[in-house]
Amino acid sequence: MPINDFFRIHSGCCRAACEASKYIFLACPLWLLGCDGPQSALEPAGRAAERIANLFWWMTAGGVFFWIAVIALAIWAVRTPPEAHNQRRASLLIIGAGAVVPTIVVAVLAIYGLAPIPVLLAPAPEGSLRITVSGEQWWWRVRYQLPGSDPVVLANEIRLPVGEPVEFRLESPDVNHSFWIPSLGGKIDMIPGRVTRLSLTPTKTGVFRGACAEYCGTSHALMSFYVVVEDKETFERWLAHQQTPAPPPSTPIAAHGQELFLANGCGACHTIRGTGANGLVGPDLTHVGSRLSLGAGILPNDLQSFVKWIASTEHAKPGALMPEFGMLPQEELQALAAYLKRLH
Numbered sequence: 462m463p464i465n466d467f468f469r470i471h472s473g474c475c476r477a478a479c480e481a482s483k484y485i486f487l488a489c490p491l492w493l494l495g496c497d498g499p500q501s502a503l504e505p506a507g508r509a510a511e512r513i514a515n516l517f518w519w520m521t522a523g524g525v526f527f528w529i530a531v532i533a534l535a536i537w538a539v540r541t542p543p544e545a546h547n548q549r550r551a552s553l554l555i556i557g558a559g560a561v562v563p564t565i566v567v568a569v570l571a572i573y574g575l576a577p578i579p580v581l582l583a584p585a586p587e588g589s590l591r592i593t594v595s596g597e598q599w600w601w602r603v604r605y606q607l608p609g610s611d612p613v614v615l616a617n618e619i620r621l622p623v624g625e626p627v628e629f630r631l632e633s634p635d636v637n638h639s640f641w642i643p644s645l646g647g648k649i650d651m652i653p654g655r656v657t658r659l660s661l662t663p664t665k666t667g668v669f670r671g672a673c674a675e676y677c678g679t680s681h682a683l684m685s686f687y688v689v690v691e692d693k694e695t696f697e698r699w700l701a702h703q704q705t706p707a708p709p710p711s712t713p714i715a716a717h718g719q720e721l722f723l724a725n726g727c728g729a730c731h732t733i734r735g736t737g738a739n740g741l742v743g744p745d746l747t748h749v750g751s752r753l754s755l756g757a758g759i760l761p762n763d764l765q766s767f768v769k770w771i772a773s774t775e776h777a778k779p780g781a782l783m784p785e786f787g788m789l790p791q792e793e794l795q796a797l798a799a800y801l802k803r804l805h
């Protein structure tokens with residue numbers, strides 16, 4: 462098709478594309494308003510996340526630059542009278558801008574995009590903190606592997622010392638999950654029968670949010686966790702405290718709650734170190750009262766949420782393995798909540 466006819470036929474499409482692009486371009490800053498907060502890859506607080514955010518901004522800048530160049534060319538083509546286009550210039554433009562430039566751009570972007578991968582996948586140095594996280598349906602089992610002593614087991618919360626590399630060993634007993642703390646780094650799948658590894662180095666203190674990034678069943682969207690990055694001294698104090706058994710109940714209502722906990726068989730699934738409860742199916746509750754959330758990031762950690770969780774688990778997290786205990790009288794639910802909330 463002669464180039465003049467091509468432009469004549471496509472000028473209508475170009476105008477429509479120009480109009481649409483203008484609105485998309487104007488809307489971009491609005492989308493970016495939602496890109497900060499505790500779960501944002503664009504507000505990095507870790508070494509790997511910084512590299513990923515850098516890559517994102519360079520890719521975005523490159524995309525915007527070439528988008529403007531293409532739109533400018535389209536506008537120029539539409540506004541120039543068809544007779545002004547000559548065949549030789551058009552052929553050069555098609556070969557140059559249609560084949561040579563895209564090949565160079567894609568090659569540069571591929572090299573630049575792949576370059577950080579060895580850095581992102583590099584293992585943490587020998588002697589670094591090692592944490593095993595298992596993706597469960599639908600919560601996170603967290604084990605701090607400590608040389609020379611038993612692992613410290615908790616759930617749905619990870620604490621890290623700032624500036625120190627940490628290696629996560631990630632596993633799953635049944636279905637695929639994906640472990641992702643956007644503020645600290647990239648995500649990696651948790652695959653049954655395999656151990657995947659992810660090394661991260663947090664660079665800022667704060668509370669960040671992680672999530673499951675792979676559809677894993679009914680409550681996939683209700684499977685989050687908090688990551689607290691703190692100075693080394695505070696972290697070590699916290700870890701030492703996590704190793705201790707649960708404190709004995711300090712009030713009559715909490716003591717009643719402990720009796721109910723043991724009498725209702727909760728200990729068949731949950732461990733509370735220092736009591737007869739040593740089940741391994743559900744989350745370890747030894748220090749549950751001190752965690753930032755309940756139900757894997759979905760409820761605040763308060764008395765009301767404990768009652769809600771115990772009495773209507775299915776409503777709070779559809780498909781959860783824990784049976785509901787809504788048949789218990791309100792007074793017993795309150796006692797259970799009082800006991801668990803005091804497990805600091």
Ligand code: CUA
Pocket residue numbers: 596599637638639673674675676677678681682684
């Ligand atoms: Cu676990 Cu999605």
